[in-house]
Amino acid sequence: xxxxxxxxSQKPAIWIGIAAVGxxxxxxxxxxFDVPSRGDKLAGTVTPAQRYRSDxxxxxxxxxxxxxxxxxxxxxxxxVKLVRDPAFQxxxxxxxxxxxxxxxxxxxxxxxxxxxxxxAVAQNASAFQxxxxHPDAxxxxxxxxxxxAQYSANIKAFVSxxxxxxxxxxxxADQAAMAAIQAHPQIFQQMAAQKxxxxxxxxxxxxxxxxxxxxxxAAMSAHSAAFAKLAxxxxxxxxxxxxxxxxxxxxSRPQLFATAAAAAAATAEKK
Numbered sequence: 676x677x678x679x680x681x682x683x684s685q686k687p688a689i690w691i692g693i694a695a696v697g698x699x700x701x702x703x704x705x706x707x708f709d710v711p712s713r714g715d716k717l718a719g720t721v722t723p724a725q726r727y728r729s730d731x732x733x734x735x736x737x738x739x740x741x742x743x744x745x746x747x748x749x750x751x752x753x754x755v756k757l758v759r760d761p762a763f764q765x766x767x768x769x770x771x772x773x774x775x776x777x778x779x780x781x782x783x784x785x786x787x788x789x790x791x792x793x794x795a796v797a798q799n800a801s802a803f804q805x806x807x808x809h810p811d812a813x814x815x816x817x818x819x820x821x822x823x824a825q826y827s828a829n830i831k832a833f834v835s836x837x838x839x840x841x842x843x844x845x846x847x848a849d850q851a852a853m854a855a856i857q858a859h860p861q862i863f864q865q866m867a868a869q870k871x872x873x874x875x876x877x878x879x880x881x882x883x884x885x886x887x888x889x890x891x892x893a894a895m896s897a898h899s900a901a902f903a904k905l906a907x908x909x910x911x912x913x914x915x916x917x918x919x920x921x922x923x924x925x926x927s928r929p930q931l932f933a934t935a936a937a938a939a940a941a942t943a944e945k946k
Contacts, residue, residue: 748920749931757911758935759943762904767936772901775894777929780922782891785882787913789872790906795865797895797906802859804892805852812837812846813887816866817877824867830860 748754757763766772776783786793796803806813816823826833834853837843846852856862866873876882895902905912916922925932 744920745924745928745931748918748924749935751918751921753911753914753918754921754932754935757915758932758939760908760911761940761943762908763912764936764940765904766898766901767933768940769898769901770933772894772898773929773933775891775898777926779888779891779894780916780926781885782888783912784916784922785876785885786906787909787916789869790909790913792869792872793906793909794903795862795869796892797899797902799859799862799865800892800895800899800902801855802862804889804896805846805849805855806862807887807892808852808889809843809846809849810883810887811842814877814883815842816863817873817883817886820863820866820870820873823863825863827860827862827864830857833860833863 758767766776786796806816823833826836834847834857837847837853876886915925
């Protein structure tokens, strides 16, 4: 048992799964995670092996960690908490959804800093995708979200306004985008409910550029169930993406996170 009263094998089980993927990524025996098999009290960390002493496996030779920075990132508490989160496990079990997260990490990092906003976007991903495809319109709404709340109850008025307003004319001409917005008019009310977050986003060009990422919302729309679960409990993800090294691994080795999450889920089911 560790200090938190959890089985000592819990963390090693997660990292054994990661080790298997690491071997596949960088070559046979290029990764080795030093996890004692006896009943010692485990700190649950991943450490480079000094020497692997099993003659039956690869002989008495040194097995060095190919990239210690990856091991250090994966053993961080924020990553461990993330892969133990059932919401992330559900997303990680969907390869395309996880690939979308790794490909658009900056967008999801921004959303995860505003949990209610993340949830609203996840529930209306197709409508937000439509707005994100037209950054001028999105910026105008984000800067004054409360004023646009009225259109939740009168979407025809929004259609009329968009056709007459310069920043919205390209959006108005995009029939598919307008259809998506009309199908989810509540997006305006939900954006107004998060007006402070949207005002901050609109006032920061770099953040606005990240949020105006239609491809990220297309992925959310295509995998709505997985993203809805992550959006419901975004804190662990937010903490993880705030860790630069862990975020780098997510972007470059998303399969490691998928394997770790699967191992954590399997461990939880055995309890």
